Amino acid sequence: MKLPKPISNLIDYFERLxxxxxxxxQRLTFSLLxxxxxxxxxxxDSLTQLKKGTKLCRVCKNVTENDICSVCDDPLRDxxxxxxxxxxxxxxxxxxxxxxxxxxxxxxxIDPLNNIGPEEIFIKDLIERIKSLVEENSFENIHxxxxxxxILATNTSMExxxxxxxxxxxxxxxxxxxxxxxxxxxARGLPVGGDIEYAxxxxxxxxxxxxxxx
Amino acid sequence: MKLPKPISNLIDYFERLxxxxxxxxQRLTFSLLxxxxxxxxxxxDSLTQLKKGTKLCRVCKNVTENDICSVCDDPLRDxxxxxxxxxxxxxxxxxxxxxxxxxxxxxxxIDPLNNIGPEEIFIKDLIERIKSLVEENSFENIHxxxxxxxILATNTSMExxxxxxxxxxxxxxxxxxxxxxxxxxxARGLPVGGDIEYAxxxxxxxxxxxxxxx
Numbered sequence: 001m002k003l004p005k006p007i008s009n010l011i012d013y014f015e016r017l018x019x020x021x022x023x024x025x026q027r028l029t030f031s032l033l034x035x036x037x038x039x040x041x042x043x044x045d046s047l048t049q050l051k052k053g054t055k056l057c058r059v060c061k062n063v064t065e066n067d068i069c070s071v072c073d074d075p076l077r078d079x080x081x082x083x084x085x086x087x088x089x090x091x092x093x094x095x096x097x098x099x100x101x102x103x104x105x106x107x108x109x110i111d112p113l114n115n116i117g118p119e120e121i122f123i124k125d126l127i128e129r130i131k132s133l134v135e136e137n138s139f140e141n142i143h144x145x146x147x148x149x150x151i152l153a154t155n156t157s158m159e160x161x162x163x164x165x166x167x168x169x170x171x172x173x174x175x176x177x178x179x180x181x182x183x184x185x186x187a188r189g190l191p192v193g194g195d196i197e198y199a200x201x202x203x204x205x206x207x208x209x210x211x212x213x214x
Numbered sequence: 215m216k217l218p219k220p221i222s223n224l225i226d227y228f229e230r231l232x233x234x235x236x237x238x239x240q241r242l243t244f245s246l247l248x249x250x251x252x253x254x255x256x257x258x259d260s261l262t263q264l265k266k267g268t269k270l271c272r273v274c275k276n277v278t279e280n281d282i283c284s285v286c287d288d289p290l291r292d293x294x295x296x297x298x299x300x301x302x303x304x305x306x307x308x309x310x311x312x313x314x315x316x317x318x319x320x321x322x323x324i325d326p327l328n329n330i331g332p333e334e335i336f337i338k339d340l341i342e343r344i345k346s347l348v349e350e351n352s353f354e355n356i357h358x359x360x361x362x363x364x365i366l367a368t369n370t371s372m373e374x375x376x377x378x379x380x381x382x383x384x385x386x387x388x389x390x391x392x393x394x395x396x397x398x399x400x401a402r403g404l405p406v407g408g409d410i411e412y413a414x415x416x417x418x419x420x421x422x423x424x425x426x427x428x
Contacts, residue, residue, distance in 0.1 A: 001309040004279040006267035009260040018245050019238065030303045031232050032264055033277060040261050046223040047258040050243070051251050053220035063247065065218040089244050095215045 007033075059129070061105040061122045063088050071095075077102050080133065083151045084126060084167060086160065094153060101151070104129065109154060110163045123167060127174055134176050149182045156188050221247075273343070275319040275336045277302045285309075291316050294347065297365045298340060298381060300374065308367060315365070318343065323368060324377040337381060341388055348390050363396045370402050 003011070007029055014025035032040065056062070057069035060082075064070070071077055071091075081101030085091050091103040108121040118124075133148055152167060154160035168183045189207035190199055199207070217225070221243055228239035246254065270276070271283035274296075278284070285291055285305075295315030299305050305317040322335040332338075347362055366381060368374035382397045403421035404413055413421070 001283075001285050001306065003306070004268050004277055006260065006263045006265075006279070007277065010264050013257045013260055017242050019241065024233065026303060026306070027233065028231050029264070030301065032261070033268075033302075035265075037262075037265055040264060043227045044258040044261040046220065046227055047246070047254050047261065048251075049220045050224050050246055050254060051220075051249075054218050054247075063218055063221065065220070069215075071215050087244065088247075089240060092215065092217070092240070 056105075056107075060103045061107060061125060062091055062103055063105075071102055076100075080137070080148045081151065082126075082129070082133075082149070083153045084164075085153050086155065086163070090153065090155075101149070106154075106163070109159045110166055111159045118166060118170075123170065126167065127170060130171060130176065130181070131174070134181065137180065147180045147182050149184060152183065152185045156186075270319075270321075274317045275321060275339060276305055276317055277319075285316055290314075294351070294362045295365065296340075296343070296347075296363070297367045298378075299367050300369065300377070304367065304369075315363070320368075320377070323373045324380055325373045332380060332384075337384065340381065341384060344385060344390065344395070345388070348395065351394065361394045361396050363398060366397065366399045370400075 010029045010032070011022070011025045014020050014028050015022060020028070032043075035043075054063045054065060055067070057064045057072055058067050059072040060069060062069045062071065066073075072079070078100055079102050082104050083091070083094055083099065083101055084104045084106065085094065086106050086109045088105055091105055094103070104122070104126050106121040106123065106126070108116055110116060110118055110121070130148070130150065137148065150167075150171060152164035154163050164185055168185075171181070171183055187210045188203065189210050190196065190203065196204065216222075224243045224246070225236070225239045228234050228242050229236060234242070246257075249257075268277045268279060269281070271278045271286055272281050273286040274283060276283045276285065280287075286293070292314055293316050296318050297305070297308055297313065297315055298318045298320065299308065300320050300323045302319055305319055308317070318336070318340050320335040320337065320340070322330055324330060324332055324335070344362070344364065351362065364381075364385060366378035368377050378399055382399075385395070385397055401424045402417065403424050404410065404417065410418065
């Protein structure tokens, strides 16, 4: 039995999505057969509109409908605290923590094995952004100035760690007056509810290194 | 941070698919942002074409591109052995077992809790189909006739079992000459590689009931 072409076509597309194997792709496609045609048309429209209806924020490169995203546009957010993340989803996750700074979305991570170098992601834009932020703030009253902070919030995977390392090195080499520029990395340690007994060595030694006085 | 409308729209559609939760829907949507626009257009086209380009086989109700599906159209398949399945995916699964009969796709299962009665699925069509099959075969040489067999291959869930029971009762009550009509149900027992120790009581007693001489 050969599957009809319209069905195998759609299965192929679903299979190209992350985490979707052949079985799931089949299940999704066949379940869509039970949708009314108008629903399929609307689903289809939202696929074509996904990129047409969105652009990257001029300031932070997050996806947005306008020139500037709602976070960068919000006067209540502290634009001197920038969390550098790999993807819009990471910014979305941090957003749930009541973080009151702003973001910089790299849209990727340095990964030489997959041919992604520093030029492929928005690192240069980050340096430019920090540069103009430093200039803007250098005229302010020196007593009132709050330091600029760059929080490197990439994954704690090998690629995430080396991207964070690369960016911090690049910022330090860019010759900013670093009295007012702090570079930080998110803490690595045991997840909440974690078991010391089952934690791996590296996580545990990171948890010790990062200990805080209480 | 509010997600841009084009993104949240697509997330909503993915969430309506079976087995896709909010997190997966987000991940799928954001991964599509990295697809070229032409790819999205083609994905979108295959969605609208899914139902436009397919119909139900006139004989077995399986999804197909033509009036009659490739299985029903194949002279090498035994059209007197009909496997009754709930969905096209089930037929697709049986197809991998070298089954040489044909199918009848019910497109659902009797499920009173979800308001699906016998009229909502293709049971009436099955009875009609058996009726004409019986008529066709009654003129054949009585010595050469091979019996018609209806294999009830619905899931072994409660709904699947009761649908199978309902159909077998209906066929028996339809007054066919049952000398040449056999109704069977797929075997219930331990899956291959299964552990007797961990099997549940019902499965185990079904495995005993269905024992075969070797």
